[in-house]
Amino acid sequence: MRDDEIRILGDSPKSPSGKPGGTKWLLALVIVIFTMLFLIALSEYKQQNVDEGRLAYFERYVEHAEVPKERRTPFGRVVDDHVGGFCEIKDTIINDIPLKLYIPHNADMTLHIGRIPQEDESVIYVAQAADVRADNGGIVGAFVLNGKPLAWGLSKRGYCASINGEISIGVAENTHLFEQATEEGGYFFRQYPLVDNGRLVENEPKGKSVRRAICNRIGEIFMVETYMPESFHDFSQALVDLGVDNAVYLVGSSAHGWAINEDGERHEWGKMNIYRGRRGMPKNTSYIVWRKRL
């Protein structure tokens, strides 16, 4: 369909299933099925009479199939290890809230401070991580960069750590992961908690904005972004209904970032040039960065 074309819908010829001959076939099929069912029932009845004649009574034991507690399956598809890293991008709607899911494959997450060159082909996902203080440009909340602690505050109870390739997302005032990140060359930052063990966490800030989060759902780590401005509450509720176990916020609104899909196409959001001109980029602006393993 081109932009200079119009088309009236519903004018196309009917599909073959709509042909009158289809009804005949359907009727014949129903008659065959009924005949077969009748024959089976008749043979069962005869067999039952024979069994009763033998005076053998056993209560039939019906084994109840166990209902699996965990019915959730990962959102991302299965990808071979030898495939180069990329970000699978999916659209969904939960509670009338359109969401975009960014699911990294064959990639590892680290943190980074300062602008990330867009030419860096190893990067498959970038989003702003911790908040920066407006007064002195310091990082809000505890922050560890490649084993080096850069901030120690506790203004937000949500945390995300990446240590030796393992990502932990949770809610706690104190966690050993901060120390572990410093000891083992890992990464750690704090943000608003959104979901704690499948339960919604309320947050103070009101108003609506484009929201982003990093989530853990049955061990699958992915990022979520709202299509339209949403409140913290509605966003958290949508994540809960999405089946997310734990989630913390990532800087939303016009914060700049991008993802690279399997075809190498760049999906960009936010404003890159917001810090140009007289407004310099705060020196402590931090990002979560997913890089290809291969």
Place this chain on the structure above:
Amino acid sequence: MKKYLVISTATDLVRVAPEKIVYISSDGNYSTLVLANDETRVLTLQLGQVERLIESQLGKEGNTFIRIGRSHIINRSYIYYINVSRQKLVLSDNDRFSHMLNPSKEALGQLKELLERDLR
């Protein structure tokens, strides 16, 4: 029996009478349904998928809808004003709502011709 357009996803279902739909616009992987009561609803379907749903569910009655270019499916009952040279298409019930769209001149020309042909 009255026909409805039913759009179902994994989590929700939208059921709407065709005459209540004013137009559907495309926004990448999403489509936005604009209704006669001024309500809008975002769907996780591309416009082409919505087009196929209309054709399969409404059949011939679907011909009240016209796909215009890549970006819109409109309900022809609400066409109120067309200006080809200024690329203007106004959909209105001449009472509560009025929506202006800007399809291509070529598409608008064809739409105008179609409506004129219907008069003959």
